[in-house]
Amino acid sequence: MTITREHSDASGTEPGIYTMETRVRYSECASSGRAGLSGILDYLQDTCTFQAEELSVGVGYMKEHQTAWVLNSWQAEIRRYPVFGEKIKISTWPYDFNGFLGFRNFKIENSQAETLVRAGSVWVFMDMHKKRPVRISEEVAAAYQVCPRLEMEYMDRKIPDFEGKAAESAYEIPRHFIDTNRHVNNSKYILLAEELLPEDFKAVRMRAEYRKSAVYGDCLQPYIMQRQDFYAVRFEDQNKNPCAVVEFYGGS
Secondary structure, three states, X not given: XXXXXXXXXXXXXXXXXXXXXXXXXXXXXXXXXXXXXXXHHHHHHHHXXXXXXXXXXXXXXXXXXXXXXXXXXXXXXXXXXXXXXXXXXXXXXXXXXXXXEEEEEEEEEEOOOOEEEEEEEEEEEEEOOOOEEOOOOHHHHHHOOOOOOOOOOOOOOOOOOOOOXXXXXXXXXXXXXXXXXXXXXXXXXXXXXXXXXXXXXXXXXXXXXXXXXXXXXXXXXXXXXXXXXXXXXXXXXXXXOEEEEEEEEEOX
């Protein structure tokens, strides 16, 4: 795995863009031999986490200052799912900071510089002691260099509520779903939601909104709505609090 802080794209070399080069591992692939959506989110999370570490505002810094970036929403356009053994390059950069919100783009390319995935995300800067959003500190904001926003269609970060059918089974959260912020990792909601989709369904676009952090021992009940080439999944905890909503858009 190779990591750099800059890369060249159509607009030239952009300082502040962080890039990780890797190969799609067998353990990351589904029966199709391709990485799934949850695996793609793992690539994106890992890359922005490595950027924070290199800029000295990573996991250790956040723990010391009792702060954290918590994902509020993200969306991804999948032109092609990465296949087993393929060399890929994941790039990420912040394109805006506003109050307690950080806005970040991602792109996954193959070795021929073909774009496979484009993504946008919104993060909330949290005071983990007070459990509330706070203005992004000057030290954290200064560590990053803001770059131009990726050209893509940006959907609303808030997903409307819907009436859905309860899935037959609820999920009790296991320990290995919990990350360093002591709540369910973002990609695990996508993993659970993927399990509820037909095996032959192929999402070309996905967006997710995270509303309440589920923790170890919570029991998540999924509710599903389906239309032609579209699925929506909402996860509620045992107290009927919505934790996450995910939309999947199909296509060729």
